[in-house]
Amino acid sequence: IKDTLVDDSWPKFLHPYPLSEKHFLVSCKPDPASPWGVYLVDIFDNMLPLKIEPGWALFEPLPLRKTERPPVIIDKVKLSEKNATVYLHDIYAGQGLRGVPRGTVKSLRLFQYEYSYRNQGGHYFIGMEGGWDVRRIIGTVDVETDGSAFFSIPANTPVAVQPLDAEGKALQQMRSWFVGMPGEVVSCVGCHELQNSTTALRLGLAARKTPDEPKAWRGPKRGFGFAREVQPVLDKYCVGCHDGGKPGRPNFADTKIIPTSGGISALPGSYLALHPYVRRNGPEGDYHTLTPLEFHANTSLLVQMLRKGHHNVKLDEEAWNRLITWIDLNVPAYGTFH
Numbered sequence: 001i002k003d004t005l006v007d008d009s010w011p012k013f014l015h016p017y018p019l020s021e022k023h024f025l026v027s028c029k030p031d032p033a034s035p036w037g038v039y040l041v042d043i044f045d046n047m048l049p050l051k052i053e054p055g056w057a058l059f060e061p062l063p064l065r066k067t068e069r070p071p072v073i074i075d076k077v078k079l080s081e082k083n084a085t086v087y088l089h090d091i092y093a094g095q096g097l098r099g100v101p102r103g104t105v106k107s108l109r110l111f112q113y114e115y116s117y118r119n120q121g122g123h124y125f126i127g128m129e130g131g132w133d134v135r136r137i138i139g140t141v142d143v144e145t146d147g148s149a150f151f152s153i154p155a156n157t158p159v160a161v162q163p164l165d166a167e168g169k170a171l172q173q174m175r176s177w178f179v180g181m182p183g184e185v186v187s188c189v190g191c192h193e194l195q196n197s198t199t200a201l202r203l204g205l206a207a208r209k210t211p212d213e214p215k216a217w218r219g220p221k222r223g224f225g226f227a228r229e230v231q232p233v234l235d236k237y238c239v240g241c242h243d244g245g246k247p248g249r250p251n252f253a254d255t256k257i258i259p260t261s262g263g264i265s266a267l268p269g270s271y272l273a274l275h276p277y278v279r280r281n282g283p284e285g286d287y288h289t290l291t292p293l294e295f296h297a298n299t300s301l302l303v304q305m306l307r308k309g310h311h312n313v314k315l316d317e318e319a320w321n322r323l324i325t326w327i328d329l330n331v332p333a334y335g336t337f338h
Helices: 231-237 269-277 301-308 317-328
Strands: 012-018 023-029 037-042 047-051 083-088 107-114 134-142 149-154 159-164 185-188 257-259 266-268
Touching: 023 047, 107 149, 134 149, 231 269, 231 317, 257 269, 266 269, 269 301, 301 317
Parallel strands: 083 185
Antiparallel strands: 012 023, 023 037, 037 047, 083 149, 107 134, 107 159, 257 266
């Protein structure tokens, strides 16, 4: 992380506005002692100051010139509606699922972000390297055999999508989001496709039907919290041996809230005991598109131990689903901000 990479690099430029292929209006600060001013620059390293005002910083220069009034674009928003519609042409197109065989993706998990309040947040506020924001599962929708999907989402809501395999495990992590306005139709080519990509010249199977309504995840939509969603699994299958009675064993029975080192947050004791057995990407992980399946649930020691038959523990379908969903959401501890 190099936040100060350009501190000693001069001159500095902001807000370039092209006048031609070779000339630009910019805000420029030539050296540490100079104010930000408006300059005309070109691709030959020429700089001509146009306006400098001592004691002021001049930003975002715009040329004033007579232009034709642009055509009015028809409004696609219907304020009376509460949902938007999403059409995904082919989940296998793009960098996100490169190399993943067709037919692997069976469904999509949709979840929304609830952003942290002012002066709240951090790498350990919601969970250990689990992200800054609460996640609320909207539900799941099916993916057609050709990789297309057509579904509804709540409008005015930051939504992320995870492609799931036959076991309901995320094949890729979407660390950004998109928003649909009321009544709007949002579309994408695939999974993190390049911006100059276009769809194939075919009608996707999903485009021939009405949009799917997401299937709810085990009850009403809610913030995903460890105590409510994961602790019951530990209570049923794990605390018989992991109850704190034997040194060296993780204690999954301790649900008391424990301050972490440095006092930056406080998290449940059972959560602190379990999270080291799970792989996930932190908020300061590589910002490039992740390699598909890089953080698949099967790469976590917790899943590997249980699949091998950890002391004959046999989880039912719901218990597996709760653990996998927790892992796929980046192991959150809390589902609210209070």
